[in-house]
Amino acid sequence: MLLDVLLIAASVAFGIPIAIRAWRALRLRTWSIDLLVTIAIIGGIAIGDYLESAVVGFLFLFGAWLEGRTLAKARRSIQGLIDLSPTTATVVRGGERVEVEADDIEVGDVLVITTGERIGADGVIVAGSASINEASITGESAPAFKEVGSDVHAATIVESGYLEVRATQVGDETTFGRIVELVEDSLESRTRGARFLDRFAQYYTPAILVGAVALFAFTGDLEKALVFLVIACPGALVISVPVAAVAGLGNVARNGVLIKNGEALEALARADTLAIDKTGTLTFGQPTVTTVHVDNANLDEDALLTLAASVETSSEHHLGRAVVAQAAAQGLLLEIPTDVEVVSGRGIAAHVGPRRVHIGNYDYLGTEGTAIGAGPLRTVQTLEEAGQTVLLVAVDGLYVGFIAITDAIRPEAATSIDHLKKSGLRNVVLLTGDNEGAAHSVAEQAGIPQWHARMLPHDKAEHVRGLQEEGARVVMVGDGVNDAPALATASVGVAMGQSGTDISMETASVVLLGDRLDQLAHASSVSRSTLRIMKQNTAIALGTVFALIVAVLLGALGLAGGMFIHEASVLLVILNALRLSGKKKEGIPTHDAHQSLVRV
Numbered sequence: 035m036l037l038d039v040l041l042i043a044a045s046v047a048f049g050i051p052i053a054i055r056a057w058r059a060l061r062l063r064t065w066s067i068d069l070l071v072t073i074a075i076i077g078g079i080a081i082g083d084y085l086e087s088a089v090v091g092f093l094f095l096f097g098a099w100l101e102g103r104t105l106a107k108a109r110r111s112i113q114g115l116i117d118l119s120p121t122t123a124t125v126v127r128g129g130e131r132v133e134v135e136a137d138d139i140e141v142g143d144v145l146v147i148t149t150g151e152r153i154g155a156d157g158v159i160v161a162g163s164a165s166i167n168e169a170s171i172t173g174e175s176a177p178a179f180k181e182v183g184s185d186v187h188a189a190t191i192v193e194s195g196y197l198e199v200r201a202t203q204v205g206d207e208t209t210f211g212r213i214v215e216l217v218e219d220s221l222e223s224r225t226r227g228a229r230f231l232d233r234f235a236q237y238y239t240p241a242i243l244v245g246a247v248a249l250f251a252f253t254g255d256l257e258k259a260l261v262f263l264v265i266a267c268p269g270a271l272v273i274s275v276p277v278a279a280v281a282g283l284g285n286v287a288r289n290g291v292l293i294k295n296g297e298a299l300e301a302l303a304r305a306d307t308l309a310i311d312k313t314g315t316l317t318f319g320q321p322t323v324t325t326v327h328v329d330n331a332n333l334d335e336d337a338l339l340t341l342a343a344s345v346e347t348s349s350e351h352h353l354g355r356a357v358v359a360q361a362a363a364q365g366l367l368l369e370i371p372t373d374v375e376v377v378s379g380r381g382i383a384a385h386v387g388p389r390r391v392h393i394g395n396y397d398y399l400g401t402e403g404t405a406i407g408a409g410p411l412r413t414v415q416t417l418e419e420a421g422q423t424v425l426l427v428a429v430d431g432l433y434v435g436f437i438a439i440t441d442a443i444r445p446e447a448a449t450s451i452d453h454l455k456k457s458g459l460r461n462v463v464l465l466t467g468d469n470e471g472a473a474h475s476v477a478e479q480a481g482i483p484q485w486h487a488r489m490l491p492h493d494k495a496e497h498v499r500g501l502q503e504e505g506a507r508v509v510m511v512g513d514g515v516n517d518a519p520a521l522a523t524a525s526v527g528v529a530m531g532q533s534g535t536d537i538s539m540e541t542a543s544v545v546l547l548g549d550r551l552d553q554l555a556h557a558s559s560v561s562r563s564t565l566r567i568m569k570q571n572t573a574i575a576l577g578t579v580f581a582l583i584v585a586v587l588l589g590a591l592g593l594a595g596g597m598f599i600h601e602a603s604v605l606l607v608i609l610n611a612l613r614l615s616g617k618k619k620e621g622i623p624t625h626d627a628h629q630s631l632v633r634v
Contacts, residue, residue: 041084048091049075073243073263120189123147123154126198139204147197152189156203156210159184164195209531242266258586265582265596274571274607281614282564290547291557292531298543301526302558303565304507308451308459309498309520311512312466312476313352314530316551317441321352323360324422325438329410330429338435340366342427345384345391348374353423354382356439378491380467381425392428395469395488404428410436421475423468447480450551457558459509463501465494465520495519511554512542528554560617567614571607578603 056068250259343361346354371384381394473487510524521527529542
């Protein structure tokens with residue numbers, strides 16, 4: 035008698051939280067798995083099978099606990115990120131140093147940071163120098179040396195030195211704040227498979243209830259109907275996709291890749307074609323001026339560079355920044371341009387004082403009516419065939435000379451492209467607005483068989499759209515404003531997190547925080563493993579339910595035994611998904627400086 039009382043008490047204790055969840059779901063007009071288990075517990079008590087009802091309640095709650103624990107572990111990378119956020123900062127106000135909460139930092143505040151402290155906001159160094167660990171942003175644990183004029187990011191650590199930093203972005207607007215928000219959004223997003231399972235449960239649960247009633251009506255065996263009802267609960271099926279998606283997203287986040295939602299994860303796994311930009315993507319995006327050539331007797335090299343750099347101060351293009359940097363290095367005094375006109379992918383024009391200056395490629399100057407002689411064109415062609423980019427300069431409609439620029443290819447580019455091909459992105463094409471010579475040189479070094487040069491932003495988008503019309507599932511990688519249309523058009527848009535522009539990162543569904551293609555190779559590998567495990571988990575869950583139903587109908591299985599096997603399948607699905615959390619960058623080139631974004 036005492037044993038029965040204890041079993042009934044246990045059944046009620048286990049059943050109450052399950053019944054509460056079932057009631058909440060019903061109020062939202064949702065048929066949940068909790069409803070089936072609640073009915074089974076009540077039925078077990080009603081027929082006097084107290085042991086069965088207690089075991090069912092315990093196993094179901096234990097399975098729910100395992101599921102919650104697994105999801106919490108996968109989400110721990112979020113807490114690891116949040117823990118990196120600085121809580122306080124020292125700022126200069128009213129001529130004095132005061133300590134304030136990090137949330138109270140304002141744009142324009144000057145922050146004082148010493149050795150061992152975290153930087154509280156994005157900003158520019160106005161005094162001092164330091165070695166900074168930027169692993170929280172780039173995954174790069176090797177310290178970077180920063181001095182006056184350098185940009186720094188919130189949540190990075192001053193390993194040695196002293197800095198005064200003027201805040202330019204604070205709170206959620208910092209690079210680190212956006213990273214945390216993106217990771218949180220990605221883990222909360224729903225994959226296509228998860229949404230399908232939600233819809234599936236809406237029909238499956240009432241169907242099982244009807245089936246259990248029909249079985250009881252046909253056999254008159256209430257216990258068999260209850261067993262049928264319990265073991266038909268697709269608990270493992272419901273978590274089969276979400277637990278794999280969260281584990282996969284957590285893995286890539288720890289390795290410096292932000293995938294903004296579950297759909298992007300699945301799309302990356304299914305992709306078969308890679309379209310990739312050149313400047314800032316395959317190359318460092320830090321081009322340097324190699325030649326300033328003058329073809330006008332009224333100008334010298336400094337005068338030509340001054341005019342060009344003055345115009346390019348209004349451009350955010352990598353090549354424009356290289357021209358400005360060269361002028362700054364030579365100590366040239368620049369003017370503020372007016373009437374600026376940017377023709378994306380072609381060139382830029384502006385007034386510098388009374389003179390109208392055009393800078394761009396041959397086609398751009400041609401459309402502006404500027405004639406260029408055969409001699410200069412041969413020189414330009416020779417430089418371009420050698421892989422350099424040449425900016426032609428015209429003043430008041432007359433060609434006056436050119437500036438040649440080169441950009442080094444990333445050392446991991448060729449190996450990463452090879453691994454991306456092996457991961458499933460078999461077709462690779464380079465799309466660039468640069469000249470044929472530069473495109474051919476970089477494509478050859480990176481091992482890319484197809485390339486297209488002198489492409490405008492809409493040309494890149496149209497090429498991606500054309501590939502998709504042929505049946506390709508395209509991943510587009512880029513970093514500039516001119517890549518945004520193609521990123522939006524592709525099945526998966528991938529942006530560079532450090533060198534990329536804000537618009538490219540907003541448009542893309544995947545962001546490479548360390549600007550390294552080997553991060554994309556790892557993300558591609560993890561996404562395909564995630565999709566494979568989703569399918570495996572679904573097969574395990576459906577196979578288990580089918581086998582249990584057959585066993586019940588044949589009278590070979592009781593309620594407790596069925597529930598035990600059912601929960602064992604839940605555990606198996608969870609363990610299978612957890613394999614993704616430990617997936618390493620196997621066979622992908624890296625070095626000691628590239629470690630996890632977050633160490634959990």
